[in-house]
Structure formats: C-alpha cells, structure tokens
Amino acid sequence: MAHTIAVALPKGGVGKTTTAVNLAASFAVEGQRTLLVDLDPIGSAGASLGFTASTVGAGLYEAFNFVTNFGAAIHHTELPLLDFVPCNVTSLQREDRILRLADNRTLLRNLLRPAAQPYDCVLLDCPPALRGLTTTALAAADAILLPVRPGLFSLDAVDKLFTYLDWMREVTNRPIGVEGILITMHEPRTRVSDITLRELAAKYRHHLLTTMIPRSTALGEASFYGKPAVLYEARSQGADAYRTLARELLSRRAEI
Amino acid sequence: MAHTIAVALPKGGVGKTTTAVNLAASFAVEGQRTLLVDLDPIGSAGASLGFTASTVGAGLYEAFNFVTNFGAAIHHTELPLLDFVPCNVTSLQREDRILRLADNRTLLRNLLRPAAQPYDCVLLDCPPALRGLTTTALAAADAILLPVRPGLFSLDAVDKLFTYLDWMREVTNRPIGVEGILITMHEPRTRVSDITLRELAAKYRHHLLTTMIPRSTALGEASFYGKPAVLYEARSQGADAYRTLARELLSRRAEI
Numbered sequence: 248m249a250h251t252i253a254v255a256l257p258k259g260g261v262g263k264t265t266t267a268v269n270l271a272a273s274f275a276v277e278g279q280r281t282l283l284v285d286l287d288p289i290g291s292a293g294a295s296l297g298f299t300a301s302t303v304g305a306g307l308y309e310a311f312n313f314v315t316n317f318g319a320a321i322h323h324t325e326l327p328l329l330d331f332v333p334c335n336v337t338s339l340q341r342e343d344r345i346l347r348l349a350d351n352r353t354l355l356r357n358l359l360r361p362a363a364q365p366y367d368c369v370l371l372d373c374p375p376a377l378r379g380l381t382t383t384a385l386a387a388a389d390a391i392l393l394p395v396r397p398g399l400f401s402l403d404a405v406d407k408l409f410t411y412l413d414w415m416r417e418v419t420n421r422p423i424g425v426e427g428i429l430i431t432m433h434e435p436r437t438r439v440s441d442i443t444l445r446e447l448a449a450k451y452r453h454h455l456l457t458t459m460i461p462r463s464t465a466l467g468e469a470s471f472y473g474k475p476a477v478l479y480e481a482r483s484q485g486a487d488a489y490r491t492l493a494r495e496l497l498s499r500r501a502e503i
Numbered sequence: 504m505a506h507t508i509a510v511a512l513p514k515g516g517v518g519k520t521t522t523a524v525n526l527a528a529s530f531a532v533e534g535q536r537t538l539l540v541d542l543d544p545i546g547s548a549g550a551s552l553g554f555t556a557s558t559v560g561a562g563l564y565e566a567f568n569f570v571t572n573f574g575a576a577i578h579h580t581e582l583p584l585l586d587f588v589p590c591n592v593t594s595l596q597r598e599d600r601i602l603r604l605a606d607n608r609t610l611l612r613n614l615l616r617p618a619a620q621p622y623d624c625v626l627l628d629c630p631p632a633l634r635g636l637t638t639t640a641l642a643a644a645d646a647i648l649l650p651v652r653p654g655l656f657s658l659d660a661v662d663k664l665f666t667y668l669d670w671m672r673e674v675t676n677r678p679i680g681v682e683g684i685l686i687t688m689h690e691p692r693t694r695v696s697d698i699t700l701r702e703l704a705a706k707y708r709h710h711l712l713t714t715m716i717p718r719s720t721a722l723g724e725a726s727f728y729g730k731p732a733v734l735y736e737a738r739s740q741g742a743d744a745y746r747t748l749a750r751e752l753l754s755r756r757a758e759i
C-alpha cells in the first residue's frame with residue numbers, strides 16, 4: 248500500500264492544510280503518484296485547490312456512508328499526478344454524522360487499503376483536534392507529519408500528540424512512525440522561533456526536519472486562486488521550501 | 504448581568520485566544536472588572552496567563568460537573584481587575600465528558616448569570632469549532648467578536664458563523680449581537696490583507712472594527728512568559744493595539 252502520511256497537530260492554524268496541499272503538490276511534481284484526502288469538515292484543503300460544493304461529485308462523506316465506493320470520491324486536479332478526495336461535509340447535520348461514523352476508528356484504513364493501490368503516497372489533512380477524524384487518520388497512517396508554528400501553544404500540542412501516539416500504538420498494535428516535525432511560518436532570529444526550536448531540539452531532535460517553511464505571502468495568496476503555490480508562483484520562497492521538503496522526505500525514505 | 508462577549512470563529516489559529524486574553528487584560532487596565540473564561544479544552548488561554556495544572560484549583564470542568572460552584576473556579580490574575588476561569592480539561596476522558604455536558608446548550612449561561620454579577624464584562628474564549636463548547640458560549644453571550652486573520656479560510660468561516668448565528672437566534676429566541684469583526688495579524692499592503700478587507704467591507708462593512716491588530720512578535724513572546732502583552736511589553740504594537748481596541752469597544756457601547 249502507498250506510504251500514508253497523516254498531517255496532524257491538536258492546535259489551530261499551524262499550517263496543516265497548507266502543508267498537506269503543498270507537500271502533495273510537490274510530491275506530484277517530483278513524479279510521485281499522490282492522493283490527498285481532506286479529513287476536515289471545514290474543507291480548507293478543497294477550497295485551496297479550487298473545489299466548491301458545485302464542482303464536487305462525491306467526497307469522503309459519501310464514501311464513509313457507503314453511498315459510493317471510495318473511488319467515486321477521487322477527483323483529478325490541475326497536476327496530472329495529484330488526485331484529491333474532498334471532505335464534502337456541506338452542512339452541520341453532515342458534520343454530526345461524519346463524526347459519529349469516524350468513531351469506527353478503522354473505517355478510513357479499510358476504505359483506503361484497496362483505493363490507495365495506484366499511488367506512491369497518500370496525504371491526510373486533519374482537523375485541529377485529536378479525537379474524531381484525526382484518530383481515524385492516525386489509524387490509517389504509516390507515519391505522521393507534525394507542522395509546528397513557532398509559539399508556546401504548538402509546543403504543548405506536540406507533547407500531547409506524542410503521548411496520544413504512544414497510546415494509539417498500544418491499542419491498535421500498529422507501529423505508526425514519525426515522518427518528522429516541520430517548522431512552518433518560520434521567522435529566523437525571532438525570540439518565538441528561537442525558543443520553539445530550542446525546546447524541540449531538546450526533546451525531539453531526532454524528528455526535527457532540516458527543511459523549514461518560511462513565512463511566504465504566496466502561500467496565503469495561492470489559496471485565493473484555488474491552486475497550490477507551485478502552480479500559482481513556483482519561484483516563491485513558500486513553493487520552493489515545500490519542494491525542498493518533498494525531496495528531503497523522499498531521500499530520507501530511500502535511505503531506510 | 505455583565506456584558507458577555509464570545510470570541511469565536513470556526514477556523515484555527517486566527518487569534519481567538521490572543522484576542523480574548525489581551526482584550527480582557529486591556530479592559531481591566533481601562534478600569535473594567537473583567538472575567539475571562541477559557542472554553543477550549545486545549546487550554547491555551549490558561550497557558551498564556553501562566554496557569555498550569557498544578558496551579559489550578561478548580562475550573563470550568565468542575566463547575567460543569569457541579570463538583571464545585573462556579574465561584575470556586577474563578578482565579579485571580581496579576582491584574583487586580585482581571586479574573587480567570589481555566590478550562591481544566593486535563594485528560595481525554597475529561598474532554599469527552601465536558602463535550603457531552605456542553606450538549607446542554609444553556610449550561611454555561613445558567614452558571615454564569617449569578618457568577619457574573621460583580622463584573623462589567625465577561626469574555627469567552629472558544630475553540631475552533633461551531634458545535635460543542637462554542638455553541639454554549641454563543642447561548643450565554645450578549646454579542647460575538649470575530650477575529651479574522653487575513654486569508655480565504657477566514658472569509659469562509661465568517662460566512663459560516665453568521666449563518667449559524669441566525670439559526671441560533673431562532674432556536675434560542677435570544678437577540679445575540681455582533682461586537683464586531685476584528686482583523687488580526689494584519690499586514691498592510693499585502694494582497695492577502697487587501698483581498699480579505701475588500702471582501703469583508705463588501706458584505707459586513709457595518710461590523711468591521713476600526714482597530715486592527717498588526718503582526719507583533721510581543722504577542723507570541725508574552726505567552727511564553729505567562730503574561731498578557733500589556734504586562735510583558737506594554738509599549739509593543741500588539742499591546743497598544745489591544746488597548747486601542749478596548750477603548751473603541753467601550754466607546755461604541757457608550758454611544759448606544
């Protein structure tokens with residue numbers, strides 16, 4: 248099965264969606280057949296790829312309800328090697344329903360196992376919580392990628408997620424790995440970034456990725472145009488950093 | 504009863520907690536007896552005021568469970584006129600339990616009505632969701648304050664929240680007002696800020712507050728020191744902007 252990465256952190260606005268979308272696009276540009284799945288009912292990943300309710304046929308919602316098979320929820324994108332499953336939770340009733348369905352922790356893994364066959368890599372964009380859809384993502388993932396925006400709140404969230412991971416490995420008996428800790432919205436030589444890096448290096452040096460994503464206006468702008476940064480402004484610092492990240496992750500995996 | 508403001512938006516990392524904490528501190532500095540309540544199990548508001556599990560006696564969790572009365576959950580802070588109720592959700596079991604208790608939408612309002620007597624203003628820091636604890640905050644609030652970080656995702660979230668507000672006014676038969684839309688992490692003359700402001704002015708001009716909070720490193724740094732920015736670095740742009748905001752809101756209310 249494809250290498251499956253859950254992009255997760257129990258804290259809001261740290262760059263989970265920006266990372267899931269732009270890393271998926273960068274893997275595709277590197278020649279990896281990539282599937283991105285939006286597990287957040289708010290649907291930011293879909294919005295930043297230009298999907299709207301009217302352009303989505305079926306999504307994760309329909310697949311979880313067994314209204315359609317998972318394949319019918321897979322959409323093409325502007326990048327030939329990047330496919331996308333929108334969340335398609337278009338009402339509060341649907342949101343309540345999908346959260347109840349997600350109580351079946353293995354639901355996503357069972358749907359994904361056959362559907363992921365054609366892909367080299369699957370990326371799962373998670374909401375800012377531990378329970379619910381994030382848990383079903385962790386149960387389906389080979390590894391997790393933690394985006395960390397410098398600041399106190401991200402540090403607490405990293406600790407919390409590692410504790411939760413330990414517990415999940417025990418109850419699911421699955422050896423979920425750590426793809427890495429990715430610093431996002433990095434502002435070099437600021438106290439907030441310095442403190443955050445120092446704390447992470449002290450506790451998680453082994454997981455800290457070399458690539459760091461700088462603050463880059465292109466990343467926020469691109470979502471207004473419904474494109475990943477590599478299509479909107481390929482030469483921006485943001486697009487460039489995510490391509491570098493893709494190469495770092497691919498070479499790390501090649502060494503194992 | 505005290506004027507009660509819910510700080511809410513169904514999107515992560517837009518500055519809800521930073522706004523709730525620093526606006527509460529600024530109201531206190533302006534002479535308003537202020538109560539800040541942390542409704543997010545992640546507990547960022549408590550962390551940014553220096554509270555830890557060991558320094559918290561009882562919190563919202565205990566009050567919701569009727570283990571203690573609400574008064575026992577109220578803590579003093581470094582500012583004489585600012586008191587604080589921590590969320591005190593210290594485990595996943597507690598998180599599950601408080602979410603079930605919050606299904607009783609009026610729980611917070613009923614606890615707050617007597618407890619809010621001594622205060623001029625109550626601020627409620629909400630998690631990045633609509634359901635659950637945010638709904639109980641909206642049911643207790645006189646008005647909502649929407650922090651908006653420039654970007655596509657915030658715009659969608661504003662629309663979603665206004666729709667939800669309409670629905671809530673119908674089902675609760677309560678005339679919840681809008682304190683205002685507050686631009687946070689504003690970067691003047693960037694495309695993302697310009698587009699966001701233009702969209703908000705087109706649809707919500709009436710609600711758009713004059714004060715905007717600029718990007719200010721002091722706001723992130725202050726939380727590492729467990730203080731609001733007005734105590735950590737009073738002359739920073741961030742602290743200054745929140746004090747200006749407090750005065751704008753107080754004068755708007757005085758005019759009504």
Ligand SMILES: Nc1ncnc2c1ncn2[C@@H]1O[C@H](COP(=O)(O)OP(=O)(O)OP(=O)(O)O)[C@@H](O)[C@H]1O
Pocket residue numbers: 258259260261262263264265266287291373374375431432433460461462463464466467468470485514515516631653654655656
């Ligand atoms: N490197 C960056 N430079 C500038 N802006 C960025 C960067 N990364 C993310 N952003 C912006 O920060 C905001 C939050 O990012 P994003 O939505 O990806 O975070 P998230 O963790 O997915 O949030 P949520 O918890 O709500 O799902 C977005 O407006 C995004 O455009």
Ligand SMILES: Nc1ncnc2c1ncn2[C@@H]1O[C@H](COP(=O)(O)OP(=O)(O)OP(=O)(O)O)[C@@H](O)[C@H]1O
Pocket residue numbers: 258259260375397398399400514515516517518519520521522543547629630631687688689716717718719720722723724726741
């Ligand atoms: N004006 C600002 N300048 C610089 N940094 C800021 C500013 N406002 C907030 N931040 C930082 O942005 C991050 C997100 O802010 P905050 O936690 O207040 O958002 P939130 O909406 O409460 O997030 P969540 O949805 O997770 O509850 C924090 O690290 C905070 O320190």
Ligand SMILES: [Mg+2]
Pocket residue numbers: 263264265287291373374
């Ligand atoms: Mg997201």
Ligand SMILES: [Mg+2]
Pocket residue numbers: 519520521543547629630
């Ligand atoms: Mg918050």
